[in-house]
Amino acid sequence: MSKLLKSTQEQAIAAWVTLVNQQRIDALLASCTLQDVHLENALQHVHEAMETISEFVIERNLGGLKGMHGFIAEVTEVGVANAREAIRGNAPASIWVNDNGPTDILRAGAEIQQKFVAAGGTFSLQAIVSHLEKYPDYLERGGTYQVPSDFYASLKQLHGMSQEEATRTLTGDVNGPSYAQWKRVQALFVKSGISIDSIEPSKLEYAQVQRGVIAQTMSGEADALAGVDSGIRAQAYGLSLPSVREAAKVSTFAAAAEGATAFVAAVIEKRRTGVKLRDFTSSDWSEVVGKSSHGAAKGGVRGISLYTLTNFTATSSAVASALVTVAFGVAEQAHRLRSGDITELEFIENTEYLAIDAAVSALSSIIGQAVIPMPVFGAVIGNAVGMILFKCGKDALSRREVAIIQQFAAAQQALDLRLSAEHTRLLADLEDSFSNYLTVIDLAFSPEPQAALLGSVKLAKKLGVPTEQILDSEKKIAAYFLS
Known part of the structure; x- marks a missing residue:
């Protein structure tokens, strides 16, 4: 739930940046x-x-x-x-x-x-x-x-x-x-x-x-x-160009949105542990406020990054949001790797998942905005639907389908190796046959009459001409031209 909330909030900010630019x-x-x-x-x-x-x-x-x-x-x-x-x-x-x-x-x-x-x-x-x-x-x-x-x-x-x-x-x-x-x-x-x-x-x-x-x-x-x-x-x-004032406005909005989202997510996370809202201690609230502040800081950076990417590069807001999200995620995974919390293999796998999640979020937002052409809401709805479907699919594939996919991938890899070897052999045969063919061609068109005659006979046999039709003797030559 918190992941969906975070993804929706990210794409909502991206859609709002698009709206600001479009205005x-x-x-x-x-x-x-x-x-x-x-x-x-x-x-x-x-x-x-x-x-x-x-x-x-x-x-x-x-x-x-x-x-x-x-x-x-x-x-x-x-x-x-x-x-x-x-x-x-x-x-x-x-x-x-x-x-x-x-x-x-x-x-x-x-x-x-x-x-x-x-x-x-x-x-x-x-x-x-x-x-x-x-x-x-x-x-x-x-x-x-x-x-x-x-x-x-x-x-x-x-x-x-x-x-x-x-x-x-x-x-x-x-x-x-x-x-x-x-x-x-x-x-x-x-x-x-x-x-x-x-x-x-x-x-x-x-x-x-x-x-x-x-x-x-x-x-x-x-x-x-x-x-x-x-x-x-x-x-x-000149008035239509991006400005420092507008960038600050976007950054402030993004910081407020991401800070609020982080606050809600932190409260929900605490509630899931069984602690009621009225029973939150000062330590609990300090943790919630800390996560909110961290979210607000990330939101400010996200807002500036989105504004810069969408205005100074040929990048759509949904893709820009995905890039910023992946950048934050990779930085977090790199910190965990340096701290020894994860291995190099886990680092690679985690960053791959981050990229996939961000790509699905961006694609869903783009489709949602096209299907529901309402500023911000189309992107938000599209992102929510897309992420829910992807989550369901990913969770299902984490059970028995993963093994099937792995088996299929192994079979495809073996088939690829076999076909590669067969392809190499056929190329060698083709090269050898072509070399012989060129040799016979050279003989058939030799300036020496006798060599040219012998070469023509070999070329005819090479091309599958019936033996009785090949002029390979004086008798056959005389019969062909004098009859």
């Missing part, structure tokens, strides 16, 4: 499947934005040559923003208003006015001031101004720069703004009272939303989304 794999597969949908949705936002730009803005010449890029920027901002949300599984939050009103974009209900204006050299700030003069309450009701990302970087630089620093550092070359631009920007901020916090950068630069390059911009965005998608998948894969 990680299932989570990874589910994450990748969901990410497929996210990527498809994100690319769809980019595609729809490009269609709107082509069919509604460019074909209708919306805004004319000077203002078209502003409408392109609005549509692109909405498409890119929604795509970047979709790739992470978030709902689209941006809407293109397109009603010639004070607001170009609604983002989660917040109003945004875009200004992509290069004229005047103020990085769209003059256009913002003009809009605010037309709609003076725009900022008060929560509106935000949006400029190209490269314009925003320049505005922020100039806004926070002192006159001394501007005089010293701003050269006005192609690499940055000029001192004259600094003065214009500073004056506009002071005059309008606009805060730099009321302005935000677009997701795009000014040059990216021009008619001639927008297709390339959107293609680059699609590539960037694919890169983000790869990063999300890589992160999901």
Whole structure:
């Protein structure tokens, strides 16, 4: 009973480790499947934005040559923003208003006015001031101004720069703004009272939303989304890998399970001696606790070993459990051998039995899990049934069938020796006959006519040709060719 209980507990731990591993794999597969949908949705936002730009803005010449890029920027901002949300599984939050009103974009209900204006050299700030003069309450009701990302970087630089620093550092070359631009920007901020916090950068630069390059911009965005998608998948894969924390969790569970099993088995063993539970002495309880502690320690090692074998080698949990069980058993038998408790022959026999028991346990668990596809329970039930049948069979064979098997094995060994000798003799005869056959063949095809004739006669006789049909004389040769 205790052996069955121990075997069932071992396979239960193995099945639980499999369940833990499978949950990680299932989570990874589910994450990748969901990410497929996210990527498809994100690319769809980019595609729809490009269609709107082509069919509604460019074909209708919306805004004319000077203002078209502003409408392109609005549509692109909405498409890119929604795509970047979709790739992470978030709902689209941006809407293109397109009603010639004070607001170009609604983002989660917040109003945004875009200004992509290069004229005047103020990085769209003059256009913002003009809009605010037309709609003076725009900022008060929560509106935000949006400029190209490269314009925003320049505005922020100039806004926070002192006159001394501007005089010293701003050269006005192609690499940055000029001192004259600094003065214009500073004056506009002071005059309008606009805060730099009321302005935000677009997701795009000014040059990216021009008619001639927008297709390339959107293609680059699609590539960037694919890169983000790869990063999300890589992160999901990283989370699916075995970890030290999970290994510790498995080890703790295995230690608790094996410790509890050892406790129950020790109590049952004491009860079988006739001692009632209420009559257990402190010595009895010390022995029970000692076995429980030993079982818990073995369980911890078992849990770590199973986790390592199933995650870092191509080993199933049932087989891994069998390997660990055999390893523990062999170590125990080796200790008994060193202590002189058993002989070398007994050591070999005991380890063989351990291997057989473990193999039956593993096979039973695998079959049980296949027949009863329920996590843990299938393996436990299969192990229990298999071990009971094996125990019954082993106990029965330990009586009269052992003698029959031994007699059969001896007879088979004698038969093997006799057949081996017969096989050796037949091979020698075959080799001798083949050697003679090759000699006759050489004679039959000799370049000397006389030798070839004699060789042909011998070959014919060797092959069983009737004597009267063999051309072994001049008379027979003449009769064959001239008749």
